Amino acid sequence: xxxxxxxxxxxxxxxxxxxxxxxxxxxMVALMxxxxxxxRGVFLKPQNLLNLIFQNAILGxxxxxxxxxxxxxxxxxxVGSVVGLSTVxxxxxxxxxxxxxxxxxxxxxxxxxAVNGYFVARRRLPAFVVTLAMMLFVYSLAQVISGxxxxxxxxxxxxxxxxxxxxxxxxxxxxxxxxIVWLVVLxxxxxxxxxxxxxxxxAVGGNERAAFLSGVxxxxxxxxxxxxxxxxxxxxxxxxVARVGEGHPAAGQxxxxxxxxxxxxxxxxxxxxxxxxxxxxxxxxxxxxxxxxMNLLNVSPMMQPAVKGTVILVAVYLNSxxxxx
Amino acid sequence: xxxxxxWRSVLAGxxxxxxxxxLICLLGYGALRVPNxxxxxxxxxxxxxxxxxxxxxxxxxxxxxxxxxxxxQGALLALTSITTALVMVKHGPVLGTLAGLTLPxxxxxxxGLLVSRLRMPSFLVTLGTMGVARGMAMQIAxxxxxxxxxxxxxxxxxxxxxxxxxxxxxxxxxxxxVHFFLTRRAFGRHVYAVGSSEESSRLSGVKVAAxxxxxxxxxxxxxxxxxxxxxxxxxxxxxxxxxxxxxxxIAAVVVGGASLFGGKGRVxxxxxxxxxxxxxxxxxxxxGISPFxxxxxxxxxxxxxxxxxxxxxxxxxxxxxxxxxx
Numbered sequence: 001x002x003x004x005x006x007x008x009x010x011x012x013x014x015x016x017x018x019x020x021x022x023x024x025x026x027x028m029v030a031l032m033x034x035x036x037x038x039x040r041g042v043f044l045k046p047q048n049l050l051n052l053i054f055q056n057a058i059l060g061x062x063x064x065x066x067x068x069x070x071x072x073x074x075x076x077x078x079v080g081s082v083v084g085l086s087t088v089x090x091x092x093x094x095x096x097x098x099x100x101x102x103x104x105x106x107x108x109x110x111x112x113x114a115v116n117g118y119f120v121a122r123r124r125l126p127a128f129v130v131t132l133a134m135m136l137f138v139y140s141l142a143q144v145i146s147g148x149x150x151x152x153x154x155x156x157x158x159x160x161x162x163x164x165x166x167x168x169x170x171x172x173x174x175x176x177x178x179x180i181v182w183l184v185v186l187x188x189x190x191x192x193x194x195x196x197x198x199x200x201x202x203a204v205g206g207n208e209r210a211a212f213l214s215g216v217x218x219x220x221x222x223x224x225x226x227x228x229x230x231x232x233x234x235x236x237x238x239x240x241v242a243r244v245g246e247g248h249p250a251a252g253q254x255x256x257x258x259x260x261x262x263x264x265x266x267x268x269x270x271x272x273x274x275x276x277x278x279x280x281x282x283x284x285x286x287x288x289x290x291x292x293x294m295n296l297l298n299v300s301p302m303m304q305p306a307v308k309g310t311v312i313l314v315a316v317y318l319n320s321x322x323x324x325x
Numbered sequence: 326x327x328x329x330x331x332w333r334s335v336l337a338g339x340x341x342x343x344x345x346x347x348l349i350c351l352l353g354y355g356a357l358r359v360p361n362x363x364x365x366x367x368x369x370x371x372x373x374x375x376x377x378x379x380x381x382x383x384x385x386x387x388x389x390x391x392x393x394x395x396x397x398q399g400a401l402l403a404l405t406s407i408t409t410a411l412v413m414v415k416h417g418p419v420l421g422t423l424a425g426l427t428l429p430x431x432x433x434x435x436x437g438l439l440v441s442r443l444r445m446p447s448f449l450v451t452l453g454t455m456g457v458a459r460g461m462a463m464q465i466a467x468x469x470x471x472x473x474x475x476x477x478x479x480x481x482x483x484x485x486x487x488x489x490x491x492x493x494x495x496x497x498x499x500x501x502x503v504h505f506f507l508t509r510r511a512f513g514r515h516v517y518a519v520g521s522s523e524e525s526s527r528l529s530g531v532k533v534a535a536x537x538x539x540x541x542x543x544x545x546x547x548x549x550x551x552x553x554x555x556x557x558x559x560x561x562x563x564x565x566x567x568x569x570x571x572x573x574x575i576a577a578v579v580v581g582g583a584s585l586f587g588g589k590g591r592v593x594x595x596x597x598x599x600x601x602x603x604x605x606x607x608x609x610x611x612x613g614i615s616p617f618x619x620x621x622x623x624x625x626x627x628x629x630x631x632x633x634x635x636x637x638x639x640x641x642x643x644x645x646x647x648x649x650x651x
Binding site for chain 1: 394439443444445446448449450452453454455456457458459460461463464467468572575576579584585586615617618619620621622623624625627628631632
């Protein structure tokens, strides 16, 4: 009986997910069709589509982390600051050589994620406030380390590793490396949510008490979500350094709101337990397409927040309507 | 352990005033250890800046009490500022102020309707209206500040009465009014009820949608009031100002003891919460601490304050259990 009930619930979730993905897909196709018409077909050229993936790799990686946290019914406001801190760390640690620098760039944010996770999962403080405090803290830390400005070399004036300098220009089979990093992260996250721990993430976000009573290690699962979010944000930071060759505390400012927007446009619910990887992927691509369209249409950068805001409102409206209907 | 239990009930008793206690400690530290902290110039500088955050925090409290959140506050402040300035340049200060108060309030009505009627999550709705309001402000101003030359209007923002900035009086009056409505009127009880349990409130006949709409409109209106004062003090309308003010107001509300899950929070706590940030800011500046470090200290304070709230909540729960035992 229990197996059957579990199976039914799983089926229901699958159906709901499919519907959700379908709505998102429709909106995305509509947006892309619009872009194709406006650009007289240029948008659909393989090179441009590749560019779309390439340009949104950082946001894509950060958004997957945000998705994990949002699935657990939390939110991570510190991801943007963590991206900024990671760019600074990667730059500063260049004198240690690339592998050591990368290791430190990822492990220090992991520690930050662990602190977030400790307060949210173990001490049960509201995620919004904990990660808000962490956002202020990390941004300030990055400013202290970098002296508040952009930095272009490590301690002792060590230059940026040649691999990172040419990272954006290299590719495998014509696919640029940042896009490959994004795809690898996508595969990793997709694998993770299919593991037992990943399933637990949905359970905890959907109904924490039920999950706890069924023996799900609630604290561990939520803790892990914050650590992973910070680690993914730091990978985003590495990609940002590869793109602009600079470490800057403010390098990640846009990724906070954009990552939340991408995840929710992709059909995830902020109350947790609902959301898909493919949805988030589409959310990121939609934001990217939207930017593309606005540039094609010469929408002034001043109006762009308004357009983005409207798109968020419409997407969330479509999702909320389907949920009740 | 009886002594332990008594200690816990003392803690729970302090519960309601801990933000005020922290504020008093900070003021004491500032007065004794920081030179020039008590100077009239410094104290009024704190009041000038934080009475505006205070107005925002008051609106945020109303929204947070209903278990919502308003992320559009900073953008609404900018929208107010630029609308006021633009209309004032052409049609004089009275119409300017009216326009500045009206337009953001309309955006608040939009947020409120989306949250209350369409039942969309407040976080995303106000994230969207934040973009809309900021974009509008940038667009109508062409991303440039608009200077104002009306002496009387400027005098209002930087004016004082009995050596106290007028904006501080506006804030205090708003606090008293909101406190009155929250504690002495049915509307206030409905706000707490909706935040505690929307379903029970609905079943008890509370007009949930109307209550929710009202708090978002009030939040936007209080932003507009803050925005007018801010503009008048700056002497120009700015479309880029007010960035992250919503985060400061949320932080102040939380430090003031309100719960983001709704139904818990009071005006006096938020009043103290706002001033805590004002005093910390001033102490850090006067002590010559680099602005780079200040974010870390503020972040730590927010975290500490929330951790404290949670310990208090536990102590409270245990104290109640203790009373039930006795």
